[in-house]
Amino acid sequence: MPYNKPIPEPGDPLTRPFWDAAKEDKLVLPRCTSCNRVHWYPRWICPFCHATEIEWIEGSGVGYIHTFAVQHRAFGGWADETPFVTAYIDLAEGDRMFTVLRGVDPTRPETIKIGAKVKVEFEAASADVHIPFWRVV
Known part of the structure; x- marks a missing residue:
């Protein structure tokens, strides 16, 4: 089934390393x-100390649910x-995404737990763009 959601355009030099790795x-x-x-x-300037020396590191792909919402309307x-x-x-x-x-079952939000461990996974939206999503493990 073709990907029918909006697809980001990874042409920005600031985010290019992210999209290249996601691919x-x-x-x-x-x-x-x-x-x-x-x-x-991603930003050119660190939001914590305002330095401009930024590098890209490979993340673990592990995180935890901070908060969530069930979406009943969308476009x-x-x-x-x-x-x-x-x-x-x-x-x-560190930080949040x-x-x-x-x-998770969106019809049973009571089963979704704050603090639950999640792992990143990627979906190919096109040949050049893979979108990260997170899955409860």
């Missing part, structure tokens, strides 16, 4: 070489998926 089903994260903290989303290709669960994931490396959560 190989790897999660990479920007880390400041001054304060050694990972930050998400742009996501309407066919409702209901679905979105979540903020606390990355093992927003995602569509997989491996």
